[in-house]
Amino acid sequence: MRFQLKTYGRKVVFSAPMAGYTNSIHRRFARRFEADLVFTEMISADGLVHSTKRTLELIGFSPDEQPIGIQFFTANPEIMCQAARMIKNNGFAVLDLNFGCPVKKVIKRGAGSALLQNHELALEILSAAMESGLPVSVKVRCGFESCDEWERTLELLRKTEKLGVSFVTIHPRSARQMYSGISDWSLIVEAVNELNIPVIGSGDLFSVNDVEKMVKMTDVAGVSIARGAIANFEIFTKIRALFDNEPIPQFDTLHRIETMRNFIAEETKFYNETIAIKWSRKFLVKLVKNIPNASSFRKKISHISTFDDVNLFLDEVKKLNGTI
Ligand SMILES: Cc1cc2nc3c(=O)[nH]c(=O)nc-3n(C[C@H](O)[C@H](O)[C@H](O)COP(=O)(O)O)c2cc1C
Numbered sequence: 001m002r003f004q005l006k007t008y009g010r011k012v013v014f015s016a017p018m019a020g021y022t023n024s025i026h027r028r029f030a031r032r033f034e035a036d037l038v039f040t041e042m043i044s045a046d047g048l049v050h051s052t053k054r055t056l057e058l059i060g061f062s063p064d065e066q067p068i069g070i071q072f073f074t075a076n077p078e079i080m081c082q083a084a085r086m087i088k089n090n091g092f093a094v095l096d097l098n099f100g101c102p103v104k105k106v107i108k109r110g111a112g113s114a115l116l117q118n119h120e121l122a123l124e125i126l127s128a129a130m131e132s133g134l135p136v137s138v139k140v141r142c143g144f145e146s147c148d149e150w151e152r153t154l155e156l157l158r159k160t161e162k163l164g165v166s167f168v169t170i171h172p173r174s175a176r177q178m179y180s181g182i183s184d185w186s187l188i189v190e191a192v193n194e195l196n197i198p199v200i201g202s203g204d205l206f207s208v209n210d211v212e213k214m215v216k217m218t219d220v221a222g223v224s225i226a227r228g229a230i231a232n233f234e235i236f237t238k239i240r241a242l243f244d245n246e247p248i249p250q251f252d253t254l255h256r257i258e259t260m261r262n263f264i265a266e267e268t269k270f271y272n273e274t275i276a277i278k279w280s281r282k283f284l285v286k287l288v289k290n291i292p293n294a295s296s297f298r299k300k301i302s303h304i305s306t307f308d309d310v311n312l313f314l315d316e317v318k319k320l321n322g323t324i
Contacts, residue, residue: 075110113175
């Protein structure tokens with residue numbers, strides 16, 4: 001099941017790769033809520049080749065997550081080549097290369113966004129990734145130090161296009177910016193105009209309204225939703241409706257609370273209860289982020305350690321009877 005954007009005949013919505021969030025259960029929910037394509041979090045190609053336990057866990061998925069993309073980061077073309085061959089027949093729909101991660105641990109190895117400063121190596125890694133036989137895509141930020149480097153990044157994207165990349169995803173912030181400031185969608189407009197392959201837009205898409213604005217401004221082939229989907233899988237269904245020219249469904253607070261309950265229940269089956277609850281706390285924090293007195297709720301979340309605690313907590317949020 002290879003991912004081919006043109007077969008959709010409309011714009012597409014992706015569940016973006018997010019380290020520490022987009023595990024198997026998250027991806028299952030994103031698909032149930034109609035994301036067209038989901039991604040693993042970034043996987044160390046080196047970790048896979050050396051078969052570390054953690055990496056093998058990270059690449060597992062269930063059929064109801066498909067189509068699923070695997071995202072790799074590495075600074076080593078040899079390793080990329082081996083990793084590409086290893087996952088060749090694992091059922092992934094696309095292999096995505098991370099040329100955007102700003103995290104110190106990754107860039108100090110010359111991987112992620114550091115590759116925006118080493119195009120030669122980036123292209124070698126790309127050629128190696130083609131060994132998978134899968135469609136290969138690339139995800140970039142606008143530059144490493146600042147978006148002033150955008151022209152160079154665009155040049156890199158032109159070269160990836162020549163090498164046969166299927167699509168590119170652009171998060172128009174620099175690596176140094178991390179998540180500060182706002183993403184500069186005008187750079188996405190340039191990419192859409194300059195490239196012949198589909199461009200996927202990422203950055204500051206927290207609502208259907210944001211997506212409508214980005215699509216209008218940039219005419220991207222699709223959007224990739226990251227933070228906006230945390231504790232808010234419903235966003236995928238709404239965006240799909242937008243792209244299908246259908247009425248946008250509304251979900252009430254109760255729906256979001258019950259979705260979160262089901263999500264955490266499935267996490268407890270996936271991990272053991274202790275790990276699942278620890279993992280799930282950040283989703284609960286996000287769920288109650290905008291309610292009045294959120295800080296007292298956050299305090300309560302830090303004491304949640306069992307699924308029974310989660311149930312009591314969600315019942316309490318439910319009683320507020322408000323919008324979250
Ligand atoms: C916690 C977190 C983890 C992320 N992990 C990854 C990752 O593993 N790979 C990747 O390409 N981008 C990663 N990103 C970046 C997102 O995919 C996305 O491009 C970025 O957050 C901008 O989109 P947003 O404004 O909708 O959040 C991560 C972002 C966050 C917030």
